[in-house]
Amino acid sequence: MQSSSTENMSLILLASFVFLLMPIFLLLYIRSYNRHKKNHFLEKQNMQQKFESEILQTRVEVQDQTMQSIATELHDNVGQLLSLTTLTLNSVNLNDGEKAKKKIDNSLALVNKSIKELRELAKLLHGEQLVENGIGHAIDQEINWLNKAGTYELKINNQLIDLQIASPNKDLILLRLLQEVINNIIKHAQATHIQIDSYLTGNVLHLRVAENGVGFNPEEIKSKKSGMGLNSIYKRIEMINGKLILNSAPGEGTSISIEVPYP
Structure with missing residues (x-):
């Protein structure tokens, strides 16, 4: 009888111990879950910040590339067209009507070509609109x-x-x-x-x-x-x-x- 009472007491003590441990384990689990959740949120936030920083850097680099293309085009193409136009107009002899007309016509063609090139440059200046267009x-x-x-x-x-x-x-x-x-x-x-x-x-x-x-x-x-x-x-x-x-x-x-x- 005494042995049975001892066994019952041990079972009661063990059950009490388990019930006491369960809330502790539950609290530890909740704490660990919240910590992982917070870390995941911070990691996700950090990744988003890196992505936004990369987008900003990319946007600046695209603009730099655009400016380089415009500078090259102005120097190598539009600048030469306008210089050639100036030389042609400076060589016009108004006393020779036929040759003068040809040179003026050539100058107009060069000016029109320059305008066309400048329009293309204007499109390049709106490079981000190109991305917006697809x-x-x-x-x-x-x-x-x-x-x-x-x-x-x-x-x-x-x-x-x-x-x-x-x-x-x-x-x-x-x-x-x-x-x-x-x-x-x-x-x-x-x-x-x-x-x-x-x-x-x-x-x-x-x-x-x-x-x-x-x-x-x-x-x-x-x-x-x-x-x-x-x-x-x-x-x-x-x-x-x-x-x-x-x-x-x-x-x-x-x-x-x-x-x-x-x-």
């Missing part, structure tokens, strides 16, 4: 400026011109990625042929740039960590949950394919 139009504008250089044989397949959906932040980063790739080609590739393809399949936007330049060893460039701006390109693609496929070898050119969930 990534297809922004890509098309970059291709137009590349084509005006007359240095490369271009093959273009831009299927995004009439795209009905948009993602302004992704579009801005994609535009900057394209600018970086094109700048790398101009500075390093020694290419003569460039192919640019852009299209949408399902919910994935594809942007591919291939050229026939000198090529390089991707692993060697990656190990340098600063080569050709690849780190910046990889970082930006990661920011928009995209993927980059890079193929290159010395003497065999380079192709860069970008795939981004869209919109």
Whole structure:
């Protein structure tokens, strides 16, 4: 009888101990859950701040690239057209009516061409509106400026011109990625042929740039960590949950394919 009473007492004490521990464990669990929730919120907030900072930096870089293009165009094209116009007008001899008419007509043609070029520059000044009009139009504008250089044989397949959906932040980063790739080609590739393809399949936007330049060893460039701006390109693609496929070898050119969930 005494043994049974002892067992009952032990069971009661054990149950009491368990009931006492349960609230403690519950409190610890709630505290741990709240801590993880807070950390997750702070991490998410930090990621959002980084993304907004990257968007701001990208916006500034796009504007810088725009200003460089405008400065080059004013100096190399519009400036030369206007100088030629001045020379032509200064050489007009009003005593020779027939030659004077031809030179004045030529001058008017040069002025009209200058006006056309300035209108194109005005469009470039509104680069962000190009992004607002869609990534297809922004890509098309970059291709137009590349084509005006007359240095490369271009093959273009831009299927995004009439795209009905948009993602302004992704579009801005994609535009900057394209600018970086094109700048790398101009500075390093020694290419003569460039192919640019852009299209949408399902919910994935594809942007591919291939050229026939000198090529390089991707692993060697990656190990340098600063080569050709690849780190910046990889970082930006990661920011928009995209993927980059890079193929290159010395003497065999380079192709860069970008795939981004869209919109």
